[in-house]
Amino acid sequence: MDIFSRLISRKFRNIAGERYEEIAQRYREFLLLPEEFVLPEVSSILLPVDRFAHDIPEELYDTLGAYADASITLVYMIDRMAFHMIEQTLGKREAERLRAVEMERGEKILSRMVKGLEKIGLDVREKYILGNKSDEIIQLAADFDLLVISRSYGSEITKTSPMSPVVLKIVQHVDKPTIIY
Incomplete structure (x- = not known):
């Protein structure tokens, strides 16, 4: 000072x-x-993804490459409320079918991301969570040194809303360093 x-x-x-x-x-x-x-020491990174946020830009790979000794946890989030509403309207069978499709989509997305992140030397872990997209990430972020999140996580972005409301809520409630891409 x-x-x-x-x-x-x-x-x-x-x-x-x-x-x-x-x-x-x-x-x-x-x-x-x-x-x-x-600069804070970063040994663990949380990167949540979903159906709206699943592409990592090349610049982010460069940034994450600076944390070569860190482990990164990719979390594919599936919204529990959406399945609950589908189950209530279309039935349990249809909700289970949709869950299987969503899990398959998540596996494809995460496998593609894992390859790119391992290529830059990061130790990558995968996790699948069915829950509230904001609350679950806020709780998980407490156990990590850095949060990396797409501005379109949780919903599509528009010209009038350049960041999803879910990301805005997460950033307001997390006290960890955060990269929004």
């Missing part, structure tokens, strides 16, 4: 005059502390 105090003092000495201390106190939360300059 010392370097910033000196910088602000030098920059605003003639402008703020005696109000410098008041200004520095009010805006202290916007200044980085020395310990905040240090």
Whole structure:
């Protein structure tokens, strides 16, 4: 903080005059502390995917490659509420058939992603979860050092909504570093 105090003092000495201390106190939360300059150690990464968010851009592979010693857990999320509604309207048999189709889709998506992530040297684990797409990820993220999530996770994005509401909820409730791609 010392370097910033000196910088602000030098920059605003003639402008703020005696109000410098008041200004520095009010805006202290916007200044980085020395310990905040240090990148956090990342040994575990959570990357949730679903039917809306399943493509990793090349730039993200480059970024994740910086964490070569980390393990990454790919979680394919299936919305429990959707199956519950299908079961209520079309019957249990149809809901089970749809679940099997969704699991098959998840296996294809994860196998493609695993190949790309292993190629850059990451230890990859796969997990399939049937549950609430936001709540489950919020709970899981507590056990990881970094969350990597697509802006279209949970629903399609539009011109008026460049990020899905599910991602917005997750980011608001997770206190871990997060990469949104």
